[in-house]
Amino acid sequence: MSDQVSSNRDSATFKVVPAAATVAAAPSKRVSSTASKPALSKPPTTIHPSAIVAEKAVLTGLYHISIGANSVIHPFARIVSEAGPITIGENVIVNERAVVGGARSSDGMERTGDGNVEVHIGNSVTVESSAVVEANMIGEGSIIDIEARVGTGARIGKYCKLSPKASVGANETMEDFTTLSDPGRRHTDHLLKCNPTVRALRSKRQKDQVELLRRLIPSNLAKWS
Amino acid sequence: MALPFPYTYFACPCTETTSFSSTTDPYSTEPAGGAAEDEESTFHSQSPRANYALYPLEHLLYCEDCHQIRCPRCWVEEIMTWYCPSCLFEYANSMVKSDGNRCTRSCFNCPLCMSNLSIVGQNEETDKAQEGSHPLDKGQQATGPYFLHCPYCSWSSVEIGIQFDKGKEIYDQLQRIKNGGRVVMSQKDKEREQLKLRRQVSRGSISQFEEPETPKATEKESYPPDDRDLFANLNAFYKSQILESTGGSALGGAFGALSDYGISSPGTLSRIMSMYGSNLGPKRGKDKPAPMREAQSEMEGVRLTKDNDEEKIVESMQQMGWDATTSQEQRREHPDNMDATLVSDLRPVPTLLRTKRSKRCRTCRHILVRPEPKVASTRYKIRLLALNYIPSLRLRPLTAPAALGTGTPTSSVTASSIASSVSLDAIPPARSLSLLLTVHNPLFDPIKVTLATPSLTPPLRPNAPASRSRVTILCPQFEVGASGDVWDEALDVGAKESREKSIKDAAAALESNASGQKQAEAGKVWERGRNWTSVVLEVLPGVVNSPVPTARFAGEDANVLEIPLYVRIEYETETGPGEGASAVERAAGGIKERKEQRELEYWCVLGVGRIAQTA
Incomplete structure (x- = not known):
């Protein structure tokens, strides 16, 4: 899959880019009050009724965005489907200033909207604030910590953890239960790997967290339907 | 030199005891002998030795007894208390001597990433799950086996097979358990x-x-x-x-x-x-x-080395890969981990203790800095910073004094200095540059300042006399008013006259401003405030050729324009009965408040900027 993605990106430079995509690709990455200017296109969405999408959250792009049950999109979080459809699972928390998808890939190149750069985020994933997730796949229960970056086409396994400021390059893979700390050291989390009870606890904690956020963040699904 | 331009470094007078001889100074262009005597009397800002003598003012202390600046070389540090930075427990000196300089309670650092480990009870959360209690309910007791867990890299002591029965005194428990859970004999x-x-x-x-x-x-x-x-x-x-x-x-x-x-x-x-x-x-x-x-x-x-020991290590390294081996930093962190080749051999690192130190003057043994002994307190009982005793010098380029005379003096000056954007990273060579040197007085007495500088700065490169810059201080002698409460001046009747004078000055400045630009005049102070005075320095930067890569001393600072400046301060201060009086006088008694003339002299280095290099 990752090979396919990269080849598509290479060939895309010679393609005629759809006009709408060039318009929508313009906004800056920085989230500010100007982020919700009319230039942003409203993407087609499927949002589960129990999901919480804050009023100030930004969902933009051309492709389909689906958000699963009990997922929380914080205010000022950005879900950008410029380059392909985005699927967000259940009990996912995307914190403020985090970017999922993204109009520009991590190498600064503008991504063209040929629709093949998909982003799947598994169940019970937490994307912490200011993290950038352009990954092809993020497995269940993973944590993308503050200011961590996941490059285009990367595949993150289940119950992985990216420590704050850690980064995974484009098309890299991380096996299940791996922790990546900032100097690029990988380490397997044996505690999670060998203890199903701990994993169950983790997912339960995530659910509790969602319940708490449900009280704190007013949801406005009508804006995106 | 780490500070951004322009900077001011102060030379501690303790360096004067070791003179800068021209033979050891690679930058000296003077022939040996002859003018050497004269050379020794000035400070070589470019000398390699100068790096060890110069400090920013904030790093220096002042001894009230010797009336002298004190640098890290001329104070002695004494450890007051040992404490664990993690649990803030205070350790007695004897405990440190017997048990070592690490926390012997329950504080540990992660052997992989050095962040603090947390103690986790394994059954704490399972209890919660069984009861199905509300997520916001807290306060459940952790039970059962405990382990250490790193919140950053998710390392846990379960990986090396170590679990604890109690959640307290982990250090003692860990002493008795080897990696893999084997219990050590007492x-x-x-x-x-x-x-x-x-x-x-x-x-x-x-x-x-x-x-x-x-x-x-x-x-x-x-087991070995x-x-x-x-x-x-x-x-x-x-x-x-x-x-x-x-x-x-x-x-x-x-x-x-x-x-x-x-x-x-x-x-x-x-x-x-x-x-x-x-x-x-x-x-x-x-x-x-x-x-x-x-x-x-x-x-x-x-310890006898068995034949297959190393083979085993190589084999396990092959199996487990790079990430399973330890890095040098990890091994260096604790003596227990020095021989650990694999991550599974590492042990949690007890947190290193920290100290609170007091500082004494080496010469007179008086205390310069004394923090409060309580660990949680960050305050000081005694802290004699040079900042409070030595006039601070600030330098900035003076090019467009357009806004002078409007508003308060300070604000207008800063505004003009911002407006004038001389790039200090590329000063045009051989073109006259005016600099404004502002002297702030922290003392409660007015001071007389005398500045002096060698007319030519030391050459930036050996055998490059063209790189010497010509420096002229337009007003080398002036007074700076006393520091104190801002309102003292307003309320003081005696100061009224001076206030009126300053108003007149301001008016004159306005006039001159109207007629054109304010001109820097020799022998006249540029501007004066309550406790500060600024004077103009004129610099003719030398010419610096682009560095020859093979040159011995052409380092990255080879084009930095630094001006050595000699500062001499005279002031009259009131001394209390005890202070400043000799023991004999004190014994004689009858010494009350009296005026004392004091003087202080030291070398500074003003870092102006980098001279643009010519090809």
Whole structure:
């Protein structure tokens, strides 16, 4: 899959880019009050009724965005489907200033909207604030910590953890239960790997967290339907 | 030089005791001898030695007794308290001496990433799950086996097979558990074991030398002993050797009475002497004891390398890959981890203790800095910063004094300085540059300042006289007003006249401003405030050629324009009855408040910027 993605990106430079995509690709990455200017296109969405999408959250792009049950999109979080459809699972928390998808890939190149750069985020994933997730796949229960970056086409396994400021390059893979700390050291989390009870606890904690956020963040699904 | 331009460094006078001789100074262009005497009297800002003498003002202290600046070289640090930065527990000095400089309670750092480990009870959360309580309910008691967990890299002590029964005193518990969960024998058990083994050996008498080949099949032998065990064994072995050899010599000799004096006894000394040279010590003939033998087995403290040890390590490294091996930093973190090749050999690192230190003047032993001994407090009882005693010097380029005379003096000056954007990273060479030097007085007495500088700065490169910059201080002598409450001046009637004068000055400045630009005049202060005065410096930067890569001293700072500046301050201050008076005077009594003339002189270095290099 990752090979396919990269080849598509290479060939895309010679393609005629759809006009709408060039318009929508313009906004800056920085989230500010100007982020919700009319230039942003409203993407087609499927949002589960129990999901919480804050009023100030930004969902933009051309492709389909689906958000699963009990997922929380914080205010000022950005879900950008410029380059392909985005699927967000259940009990996912995307914190403020985090970017999922993204109009520009991590190498600064503008991504063209040929629709093949998909982003799947598994169940019970937490994307912490200011993290950038352009990954092809993020497995269940993973944590993308503050200011961590996941490059285009990367595949993150289940119950992985990216420590704050850690980064995974484009098309890299991380096996299940791996922790990546900032100097690029990988380490397997044996505690999670060998203890199903701990994993169950983790997912339960995530659910509790969602319940708490449900009280704190007013949801406005009508804006995106 | 780390500070951004322009900067000011102060030279501690303690460097004057070691003079800068022209022979050691690679930047000296003067021929040896001749003008050397004259050269020595000024400060070489480019000398390699100057780096060790110059400090930013914030780093310096001031000794009130010697009336002198004090730098890290001329103060002594004394440790007041030891404490753990993690749990803030205060350790007594004796505890540090006996137990080492690490926290002996429950504070540990992650062996992988060095962040603090948290103690997690394994059954805490399972209880919660069973009860199905509300997520916001807290306060459940953690039970069951505990382990250490790193919140950053998710390392846990479960990985190395270590769990704890109690959630407290983890250090003691960890001492007793080896990696993999093996429980270590306590010291008493170990000694008993040793004694037993030794008895067996002595019963087998001659078999002592075959010991390594026939290891005893005790449960201890199944694991290689760690460094601590080995050291204990070695220690015990040599003690027994000393006892045996001295005891043996005492049997027939005249030194019987000294036998139990051990290694330091004269008998032992003479024996050692006779061992190394037959004609050195007193001849003792037949009762020469058998020389001490070396340790030969693990029981005696020798670690024997087995043939397949290294192969095993290589094999496991091949299997587990790069990420399973330890980095040098990880190994360096704690003596226990020094031999750890694999991550699974690492042990949690007890947190290093920190200290609170007081600082004393080396010359007069007076305390310069004394923090409050309480660990949680960050305040100081005594803190004599040079900042509060030494006038601070600030430098900035002066090019467009357009906004002068409007508003308060300070604000207008800063505004103009921002407006004037001379790039200090590329000063045009050989073009006159005006700089504004502002002297702030922190003292409560008005001071007389005298500035001096060599007319030519030291050359930036050896044998490059063109790189010397010409510096002129337009007003080398001036006064700076006293510091104090801002409102003192307004309320003080005596100051009224000076205030009126300053208003007149401001008006004059306005006039001159209207007629054109304010001109810097020789012998006149540029601007004056309540406790500050600024004067103009004119600099003609030298010409610096782009560096030759092979040049010996052409480092990255080879084009930095630095001006050595000599500052001399005179002021009159009121001294209290005790302060400043000699012991004799104090004993004589009757000394009350009196005026005292004080002076202070030191070298500074003003870092202006980098001179643009010409090809």
